Amino acid sequence: MRTSTHDIGERGKRQTRSDNATNATREAADVDDFAKLARKLNLHDLSEVPIAQGRIARGALIRCAKLDNLSTQEWQTLLGACNFGLIVDLRTPAEIPQKSGAFTANAKNAGIPCATVKLPLEGLGLLMSKWQRSFGPAWVRMRRKLWADPLPMFKRMYAALVLDEGNMRMMKRFFDLALAPRDGAFVWHCAQGTDRTGIMAALLLEILGAKRADIIDNYAACYAHSAPADPRPQLQAAFDAIENAYGSVEAYLTRGVGLSPDDQQALRERFIAQ
Numbered sequence: 001m002r003t004s005t006h007d008i009g010e011r012g013k014r015q016t017r018s019d020n021a022t023n024a025t026r027e028a029a030d031v032d033d034f035a036k037l038a039r040k041l042n043l044h045d046l047s048e049v050p051i052a053q054g055r056i057a058r059g060a061l062i063r064c065a066k067l068d069n070l071s072t073q074e075w076q077t078l079l080g081a082c083n084f085g086l087i088v089d090l091r092t093p094a095e096i097p098q099k100s101g102a103f104t105a106n107a108k109n110a111g112i113p114c115a116t117v118k119l120p121l122e123g124l125g126l127l128m129s130k131w132q133r134s135f136g137p138a139w140v141r142m143r144r145k146l147w148a149d150p151l152p153m154f155k156r157m158y159a160a161l162v163l164d165e166g167n168m169r170m171m172k173r174f175f176d177l178a179l180a181p182r183d184g185a186f187v188w189h190c191a192q193g194t195d196r197t198g199i200m201a202a203l204l205l206e207i208l209g210a211k212r213a214d215i216i217d218n219y220a221a222c223y224a225h226s227a228p229a230d231p232r233p234q235l236q237a238a239f240d241a242i243e244n245a246y247g248s249v250e251a252y253l254t255r256g257v258g259l260s261p262d263d264q265q266a267l268r269e270r271f272i273a274q
Contacts (some may be wrong), residue, residue, distance in 0.1 A: 031156050034081040037074055041065050042052055042193035042224050043082075046201060046271075049218045052209040056271040059083060061178075062185045064225065066106075075110030079081030080264040084114045085184025088168075088177060090196045114184060119174055121167050121196045124157050154195075158234045159241035161199060162252075164222040172258045174200060179266055192224040199238055206249045207264050210273060212239070 047056040062082060068087075070078065078084075089096070096118075105208070117129045132139045146153045161167055178186050190196040205215045215259035216232050224233045239249065246252040253259045 013210070033077045038076050039066070041078075042222060044218075044222050046205065046208075046218075049205055049210050049214055051139060051205075051272065052211070054272045054274045056208060057271055058272050059185055060202075061204065062187045063193060063197050063222065064189045065197075066189055066191050070106060072106045072109040074110060075107050078149040079110055079112060082187075083184040085182040086114050086177060086180070086185055086186055087116040087118065088174060088186075088188040089116055089118045090121045090174075090188060090190040090200070091127065092122065093118075093119075094125070095191055105161040114182075117177060119170050119177070121161065121170050121190070121200075122164060123161055123190065123196045124154075129149065130160075151233060154228065154231070155237035158195070158199065158238035161196065161251070162238045163240055163245060163256075168257050170263065171200070171203070175257070175259050175267065177265065178204070179263065179270065194222065198222060198235065203249070203253065204271075206265070207267050209268070 027224075041064045043062065045059060046061040046063065047058040058154065059082065062084075067087070117272050128143075131142070135142050173186070188197060188200060201222075202215050202219060205218070206212075218234045220230070220232050225231070228234070242249055242252045242256075244258055250261075250264070253264060254261060
Protein backbone atom coordinates (compact mmCIF):
# COMPACT_ATOMS: atom_id res chain seq x y z
CA MET A 1 0.00 0.00 0.00
CA ARG A 2 1.41 3.31 -1.08
CA THR A 3 1.58 6.24 1.32
CA SER A 4 0.60 9.54 -0.25
CA THR A 5 2.22 12.90 0.40
CA HIS A 6 -1.13 13.94 1.85
CA ASP A 7 -0.98 11.12 4.44
CA ILE A 8 2.56 12.09 5.43
CA GLY A 9 1.48 15.71 5.76
CA GLU A 10 -1.48 14.80 7.94
CA ARG A 11 0.69 12.63 10.18
CA GLY A 12 3.16 15.51 10.41
CA LYS A 13 0.39 17.91 11.41
CA ARG A 14 -0.86 15.47 14.05
CA GLN A 15 2.67 15.04 15.37
CA THR A 16 3.18 18.81 15.44
CA ARG A 17 -0.06 19.27 17.37
CA SER A 18 0.98 16.52 19.76
CA ASP A 19 4.43 18.08 20.23
CA ASN A 20 2.87 21.50 20.80
CA ALA A 21 0.49 20.05 23.38
CA THR A 22 3.38 18.26 25.11
CA ASN A 23 5.45 21.44 25.16
CA ALA A 24 2.50 23.45 26.47
CA THR A 25 1.95 20.88 29.23
CA ARG A 26 5.64 20.95 30.12
CA GLU A 27 5.69 24.74 30.18
CA ALA A 28 2.57 24.81 32.37
CA ALA A 29 4.22 22.34 34.75
CA ASP A 30 7.36 24.50 34.85
CA VAL A 31 5.28 27.57 35.66
CA ASP A 32 3.44 25.65 38.38
CA ASP A 33 6.71 24.35 39.85
CA PHE A 34 8.14 27.86 39.94
CA ALA A 35 4.97 29.30 41.51
CA LYS A 36 5.18 26.72 44.31
CA LEU A 37 8.88 27.42 44.79
CA ALA A 38 8.31 31.18 44.82
CA ARG A 39 5.75 30.73 47.62
CA LYS A 40 8.19 28.55 49.56
CA LEU A 41 10.94 31.15 49.18
CA ASN A 42 8.72 34.20 49.73
CA LEU A 43 10.14 35.36 46.41
CA HIS A 44 8.87 38.61 44.89
CA ASP A 45 9.87 40.77 41.95
CA LEU A 46 9.86 44.49 42.81
CA SER A 47 8.38 45.19 39.38
CA GLU A 48 5.06 44.24 41.03
CA VAL A 49 5.06 47.68 42.70
CA PRO A 50 3.92 50.75 40.71
CA ILE A 51 6.10 53.85 40.67
CA ALA A 52 5.48 57.48 39.76
CA GLN A 53 7.27 57.47 36.41
CA GLY A 54 7.81 54.45 34.18
CA ARG A 55 7.96 51.01 35.78
CA ILE A 56 10.54 48.93 37.57
CA ALA A 57 12.32 46.64 35.12
CA ARG A 58 10.89 43.14 35.31
CA GLY A 59 13.26 40.54 36.73
CA ALA A 60 15.88 43.11 37.78
CA LEU A 61 15.24 43.35 41.55
CA ILE A 62 14.24 40.18 43.39
CA ARG A 63 13.72 39.70 47.14
CA CYS A 64 13.32 36.34 48.86
CA ALA A 65 13.98 34.19 51.92
CA LYS A 66 17.12 32.13 52.55
CA LEU A 67 18.24 29.82 49.75
CA ASP A 68 20.10 27.29 51.92
CA ASN A 69 17.84 24.28 51.64
CA LEU A 70 17.15 24.09 47.91
CA SER A 71 17.73 20.84 46.08
CA THR A 72 19.52 20.76 42.73
CA GLN A 73 16.15 20.38 41.00
CA GLU A 74 14.73 23.39 42.85
CA TRP A 75 17.76 25.45 41.88
CA GLN A 76 17.20 24.42 38.26
CA THR A 77 13.55 25.50 38.49
CA LEU A 78 14.56 28.80 40.05
CA LEU A 79 17.29 29.55 37.54
CA GLY A 80 15.03 28.52 34.67
CA ALA A 81 12.63 31.31 35.64
CA CYS A 82 14.98 33.96 37.04
CA ASN A 83 18.25 35.27 35.64
CA PHE A 84 20.27 35.72 38.83
CA GLY A 85 23.19 38.12 38.56
CA LEU A 86 24.22 38.56 42.20
CA ILE A 87 22.85 37.24 45.50
CA VAL A 88 23.28 39.32 48.67
CA ASP A 89 22.81 37.45 51.97
CA LEU A 90 21.80 39.85 54.78
CA ARG A 91 22.05 37.28 57.58
CA THR A 92 24.65 37.42 60.31
CA PRO A 93 27.24 34.60 60.48
CA ALA A 94 25.44 33.04 63.46
CA GLU A 95 22.31 32.55 61.33
CA ILE A 96 24.01 30.70 58.48
CA PRO A 97 24.14 26.89 58.86
CA GLN A 98 27.65 25.58 59.41
CA LYS A 99 26.92 22.57 57.20
CA SER A 100 25.99 24.58 54.11
CA GLY A 101 28.39 22.81 51.74
CA ALA A 102 25.67 20.51 50.40
CA PHE A 103 23.44 23.48 49.61
CA THR A 104 26.30 25.23 47.82
CA ALA A 105 26.98 22.03 45.87
CA ASN A 106 23.32 21.85 44.81
CA ALA A 107 23.49 25.39 43.47
CA LYS A 108 26.67 24.61 41.55
CA ASN A 109 25.18 21.39 40.19
CA ALA A 110 22.27 23.43 38.85
CA GLY A 111 24.72 25.75 37.10
CA ILE A 112 24.17 28.90 39.18
CA PRO A 113 25.86 31.67 37.22
CA CYS A 114 26.53 34.14 40.02
CA ALA A 115 28.22 34.68 43.35
CA THR A 116 26.79 35.28 46.83
CA VAL A 117 28.00 38.26 48.84
CA LYS A 118 27.53 38.15 52.62
CA LEU A 119 26.40 41.54 53.94
CA PRO A 120 25.17 41.05 57.53
CA LEU A 121 22.47 43.37 58.87
CA GLU A 122 21.62 43.10 62.55
CA GLY A 123 17.88 42.70 63.09
CA LEU A 124 15.86 41.17 65.90
CA GLY A 125 18.99 39.59 67.37
CA LEU A 126 20.55 43.04 67.84
CA LEU A 127 17.62 44.27 69.91
CA MET A 128 17.21 41.02 71.84
CA SER A 129 20.89 41.06 72.86
CA LYS A 130 20.62 44.64 74.12
CA TRP A 131 17.47 43.87 76.09
CA GLN A 132 18.93 40.69 77.55
CA ARG A 133 21.91 42.65 78.86
CA SER A 134 19.61 45.34 80.24
CA PHE A 135 17.12 43.07 82.02
CA GLY A 136 19.58 40.41 83.23
CA PRO A 137 17.88 37.48 85.06
CA ALA A 138 14.44 39.02 84.49
CA TRP A 139 14.89 38.61 80.74
CA VAL A 140 13.08 35.25 80.50
CA ARG A 141 9.93 36.72 82.04
CA MET A 142 10.22 39.87 79.91
CA ARG A 143 10.65 37.83 76.75
CA ARG A 144 7.41 35.93 77.35
CA LYS A 145 5.64 39.25 77.88
CA LEU A 146 7.10 40.73 74.70
CA TRP A 147 6.05 37.79 72.54
CA ALA A 148 2.54 37.90 73.98
CA ASP A 149 2.11 41.25 72.18
CA PRO A 150 4.94 41.40 69.60
CA LEU A 151 4.00 44.57 67.68
CA PRO A 152 5.65 47.07 70.09
CA MET A 153 8.80 44.92 70.10
CA PHE A 154 8.92 44.75 66.30
CA LYS A 155 8.34 48.49 65.98
CA ARG A 156 11.31 49.15 68.27
CA MET A 157 13.38 46.59 66.36
CA TYR A 158 12.66 48.27 63.04
CA ALA A 159 13.55 51.69 64.43
CA ALA A 160 16.79 50.29 65.89
CA LEU A 161 17.65 48.47 62.68
CA VAL A 162 17.50 51.52 60.41
CA LEU A 163 19.37 53.82 62.84
CA ASP A 164 22.17 51.40 63.77
CA GLU A 165 25.45 52.82 62.42
CA GLY A 166 26.86 49.41 61.53
CA ASN A 167 23.71 48.60 59.59
CA MET A 168 23.89 51.90 57.72
CA ARG A 169 27.43 51.09 56.62
CA MET A 170 26.19 47.74 55.30
CA MET A 171 23.31 49.49 53.53
CA LYS A 172 25.82 51.65 51.65
CA ARG A 173 27.60 48.50 50.49
CA PHE A 174 24.22 47.02 49.52
CA PHE A 175 23.44 49.96 47.23
CA ASP A 176 26.98 49.94 45.83
CA LEU A 177 26.50 46.29 44.90
CA ALA A 178 23.13 47.08 43.31
CA LEU A 179 24.89 49.64 41.10
CA ALA A 180 27.86 47.40 40.19
CA PRO A 181 28.02 46.29 36.54
CA ARG A 182 26.57 42.83 36.05
CA ASP A 183 24.28 40.71 33.89
CA GLY A 184 21.14 39.43 35.56
CA ALA A 185 19.02 40.27 38.57
CA PHE A 186 20.11 41.80 41.85
CA VAL A 187 18.78 39.37 44.49
CA TRP A 188 18.80 39.79 48.26
CA HIS A 189 17.52 37.81 51.23
CA CYS A 190 17.73 37.36 54.97
CA ALA A 191 16.22 34.37 56.81
CA GLN A 192 12.47 34.73 56.19
CA GLY A 193 12.69 37.39 53.48
CA THR A 194 10.60 39.70 55.66
CA ASP A 195 12.32 42.12 58.06
CA ARG A 196 15.79 43.10 56.83
CA THR A 197 14.91 42.10 53.28
CA GLY A 198 11.70 44.13 53.56
CA ILE A 199 13.47 47.23 54.84
CA MET A 200 16.00 47.16 51.99
CA ALA A 201 13.15 46.67 49.50
CA ALA A 202 11.32 49.63 51.05
CA LEU A 203 14.36 51.90 50.75
CA LEU A 204 14.91 50.85 47.15
CA LEU A 205 11.27 51.51 46.34
CA GLU A 206 11.50 54.96 47.95
CA ILE A 207 14.47 55.77 45.71
CA LEU A 208 12.67 54.48 42.63
CA GLY A 209 9.60 56.64 43.26
CA ALA A 210 6.95 54.32 44.71
CA LYS A 211 4.26 55.81 46.92
CA ARG A 212 4.62 55.13 50.64
CA ALA A 213 1.25 53.36 50.79
CA ASP A 214 2.27 51.02 47.93
CA ILE A 215 5.61 50.31 49.63
CA ILE A 216 3.91 49.36 52.90
CA ASP A 217 1.28 47.27 51.11
CA ASN A 218 4.03 45.38 49.25
CA TYR A 219 5.84 44.80 52.54
CA ALA A 220 2.67 43.41 54.13
CA ALA A 221 2.05 41.13 51.13
CA CYS A 222 5.55 39.66 51.57
CA TYR A 223 5.28 39.25 55.35
CA ALA A 224 6.20 35.71 56.37
CA HIS A 225 5.60 35.74 60.16
CA SER A 226 2.36 34.74 61.83
CA ALA A 227 2.34 37.74 64.17
CA PRO A 228 1.56 40.55 64.44
CA ALA A 229 -1.62 40.18 62.41
CA ASP A 230 -1.07 43.51 60.65
CA PRO A 231 2.65 44.16 60.13
CA ARG A 232 2.25 47.57 58.46
CA PRO A 233 2.83 49.61 61.64
CA GLN A 234 6.30 48.16 62.15
CA LEU A 235 7.57 49.29 58.74
CA GLN A 236 5.92 52.65 59.36
CA ALA A 237 7.90 52.75 62.63
CA ALA A 238 11.10 52.47 60.62
CA PHE A 239 10.05 55.37 58.39
CA ASP A 240 9.04 57.39 61.47
CA ALA A 241 12.44 56.78 63.09
CA ILE A 242 14.22 57.83 59.89
CA GLU A 243 12.16 60.99 59.45
CA ASN A 244 12.44 61.95 63.14
CA ALA A 245 16.22 61.61 63.01
CA TYR A 246 16.93 62.98 59.51
CA GLY A 247 13.83 64.82 58.35
CA SER A 248 13.29 62.69 55.25
CA VAL A 249 14.24 59.35 53.71
CA GLU A 250 16.32 61.15 51.09
CA ALA A 251 18.33 62.95 53.79
CA TYR A 252 18.76 59.66 55.67
CA LEU A 253 20.10 57.96 52.56
CA THR A 254 22.43 60.89 51.80
CA ARG A 255 23.72 61.85 55.26
CA GLY A 256 23.19 58.64 57.22
CA VAL A 257 23.81 55.85 54.73
CA GLY A 258 26.19 57.89 52.56
CA LEU A 259 24.36 57.33 49.27
CA SER A 260 24.82 60.47 47.20
CA PRO A 261 22.02 62.06 45.15
CA ASP A 262 23.98 61.04 42.03
CA ASP A 263 24.01 57.42 43.20
CA GLN A 264 20.28 57.57 43.90
CA GLN A 265 19.72 58.89 40.39
CA ALA A 266 21.97 56.14 39.00
CA LEU A 267 19.77 53.53 40.72
CA ARG A 268 16.70 55.06 39.07
CA GLU A 269 18.37 55.05 35.67
CA ARG A 270 19.44 51.44 36.10
CA PHE A 271 16.23 49.88 37.38
CA ILE A 272 13.45 51.95 35.87
CA ALA A 273 12.25 50.87 32.43
CA GLN A 274 10.68 53.77 30.54
